[in-house]
Structure formats: structure tokens, C-alpha cells
Amino acid sequence: MVQIAIGSKNPAKIQAVTTAFDLMDIDARVEGVDVPSGVSAQPMSNEETMQGAVNRAKRTLLAGEFDYGIGLEGGVQETSYGLMLCNWAAVADRDGLVSVGAGVQIMLPDAVAEEIRGGRELGEVIDEWAGGHDISKGEGTIGILTQGQINRSQMFRDAIICAFAPSMRSKKTE
Numbered sequence: 001m002v003q004i005a006i007g008s009k010n011p012a013k014i015q016a017v018t019t020a021f022d023l024m025d026i027d028a029r030v031e032g033v034d035v036p037s038g039v040s041a042q043p044m045s046n047e048e049t050m051q052g053a054v055n056r057a058k059r060t061l062l063a064g065e066f067d068y069g070i071g072l073e074g075g076v077q078e079t080s081y082g083l084m085l086c087n088w089a090a091v092a093d094r095d096g097l098v099s100v101g102a103g104v105q106i107m108l109p110d111a112v113a114e115e116i117r118g119g120r121e122l123g124e125v126i127d128e129w130a131g132g133h134d135i136s137k138g139e140g141t142i143g144i145l146t147q148g149q150i151n152r153s154q155m156f157r158d159a160i161i162c163a164f165a166p167s168m169r170s171k172k173t174e
């Protein structure tokens with residue numbers, strides 16, 4: 001059985017890892033470990049969000065006897081069409097290999113984007129905007145904006161599978 005650590009205790013993120021390994025048909029034990037992302041509480045670019053995921057993956061791997069450390073990070077990226085929600089997954093293994101994958105991106109409503117540009121965190125802004133509580137731990141902003149057609153766990157699940165692809169390829173050629 002593969003020992004996996006995920007650098008968060010957020011239930012939506014833990015669920016994403018469990019489902020990803022089920023889909024990849026890998027027998028895994030998944031443990032959530034709280035580690036700092038090393039980037040700002042509200043990452044403001046793809047690059048910063050990716051770095052947060054990588055930092056979490058590396059730090060998580062060092063937190064115990066694990067085969068892989070996984071980091072998941074949500075952030076935003078300014079584009080010519082407005083502020084987009086972006087999410088990154090990173091996988092770190094014991095050979096020092098680190099790989100990344102991204103989730104689907106979606107445009108944020110102008111009112112939400114303005115608050116974030118003004119310095120607030122998406123988690124509290126989306127709760128206010130949608131009239132919800134701890135949305136980041138459940139369906140996520142992606143769930144709110146797609147009327148539940150894609151939720152945060154599904155989005156991170158796909159990002160994890162993409163981040164894990166290089167490890168799967170190297171295993172096949174061993």
C-alpha cells in the first residue's frame with residue numbers, strides 16, 4: 001500500500017486525493033498533515049499558487065514516513081478577461097521528483113474579484129457573496145459558480161491525476 005500525505009486538513013482536499021488514487025487504481029493510505037504553504041494567504045497568480053502547492057508537497061513529505069507528499073493550493077490569476085480562480089496540485093516523491101498539475105479555471109464575478117483585488121481572501125468573500133459557510137471546505141467557488149456541476153474535490157482530483165502522470169510514466173518504464 002502506498003503511503004500518501006496531503007498537506008492540508010481541508011476535507012474537500014482530502015476527498016480529492018482519496019478519489020484520485022481510487023481512479024488511478026492505486027491502493028493508498030491518505031493522511032492529512034497541516035503544513036504552511038509558504039506563500040501569501042491569498043495567492044495572486046498562477047506562479048504563486050503553484051509555488052504554494054509545491055512547498056506544501058515537499059514539507060508534507062518530510063512530516064513522516066510517506067511515499068508521496070501532495071500539496072493543493074487555490075489562488076487567483078489576473079487576465080485580460082478578469083480575475084480567474086486557479087488551483088494547483090503538486091506531488092513530491094522520495095527521489096526528489098516534483099511535478100505539478102492544474103485544475104480547471106473559471107472567471108470570478110466582478111463583485112468578488114474587486115474584493116480580492118482590494119486585499120480580501122476568496123474564502124470569506126465567496127461565503128458572503130453566495131450566502132454560505134466554509135464553502136472552501138465543501139463545493140468550493142467552482143461548485144458555486146457552476147451550480148454544482150463541478151465541485152472543489154472533483155477539480156482537485158483531476159489536478160492530482162495530472163500532477164501524478166510523470167510518476168506513473170516513470171513506473172511503467174522501470
Ligand SMILES: O=P(O)(O)OP(=O)(O)OP(=O)(O)OC[C@H]1O[C@@H](n2cnc3c(O)ncnc32)[C@H](O)[C@@H]1O
Nearest residue numbers: 008010041073074075121122123135136140141142
Ligand atoms: O486548509 P487549507 O489547505 O489552507 O485550505 P484553504 O482552502 O483555506 O486554502 P487554499 O490555500 O487552498 O486557498 C487560499 C485562499 O483562497 C481561498 N480559496 C481558494 N480556492 C477556493 C475555493 O474554490 N472556494 C473558496 N475559497 C477558496 C481559501 O479559502 C483561502 O482563503
